[in-house]
Amino acid sequence: MFVLCLTLLGLVSTRFATPIGPKTAAAGVAALAIAAKLAEDECDDVGIEDNMCAVLYDEQKCKRSSSYLSLRDKDEGVLPLFTTGLRRNDVESLIVHYRCKLELWDDDEGLKNGDRPDLVIDRTSRTNLGRNKYVDNLGDEDEYKHLDEKISAYRCTCRESSVGK
Numbered sequence: 001m002f003v004l005c006l007t008l009l010g011l012v013s014t015r016f017a018t019p020i021g022p023k024t025a026a027a028g029v030a031a032l033a034i035a036a037k038l039a040e041d042e043c044d045d046v047g048i049e050d051n052m053c054a055v056l057y058d059e060q061k062c063k064r065s066s067s068y069l070s071l072r073d074k075d076e077g078v079l080p081l082f083t084t085g086l087r088r089n090d091v092e093s094l095i096v097h098y099r100c101k102l103e104l105w106d107d108d109e110g111l112k113n114g115d116r117p118d119l120v121i122d123r124t125s126r127t128n129l130g131r132n133k134y135v136d137n138l139g140d141e142d143e144y145k146h147l148d149e150k151i152s153a154y155r156c157t158c159r160e161s162s163v164g165k
Contacts, residue, residue, distance in 0.1 A: 043095050043134035053100040053156035054121075057093045058086050060137040073100070076155035078108045091151040096121045096133040100158040104151050111153035119147050124159050 043062035048055055053073050059066035067086040069079070079088040088108060096102045101124050103117035110117070123133050135141060139148035 043093055043136050044132075046095070048095045048097050048132055050097075052097055053158050054094060054096045054102045054154075056086060056091045056151070056154070058090050060092050062093045062095060062134075062136070071102070071154065071156040073156065073158040076111060076153075078111065078153045079151065088152045089149050091138065091147075092149060093137055094121075094135050096123050096156075097158065098123050098128055098130050098132050099161065100124065100156060103155045104147055105153040106147055106150040108152040111155060117155075119144065126162070 041061060041063075043057075046062040046064060049070075051072065052070050053075060054071045055062070055068055056071070057063060057066060057068045062068070067084075067090070069086040079086060079090070081088050094102070101120065101122040104119040104121075105111055105115065106118045107115065109115075121133055121135075123131070135144060137148075138144040
């Protein structure tokens, strides 16, 4: 997208051979900034592997360049406080695979004590029609905001496919 905008801007300026004034240049820069923002990868661009239950990310929009934790079916645990990977209270975005359920706790003892999860993202229903759940930023969505950078424990489970059985 960015390259396309630059090319179009170059064609317009060379085609008409008129100098670009400050207002036109500012508008061009603003258009390029918007195009660059729109071209940024989001969680649905990143995707999730078929054998994964969910993936938790340290940064918004599921940036693979930051720390992340891939969860398989039946994975559960507590995020560590001190690590070079994904830490406790640091999850900002996530993906939950179709046919899977992700349970999250803000208290690191919640899972061990059998407490009710603080958030459940359940994609096990057949009415989801094969759609994964993509959350680009926990802090931007009202139903998830309370756990933005507060996730301490997790459990992920998946149901078997009913197709072909």
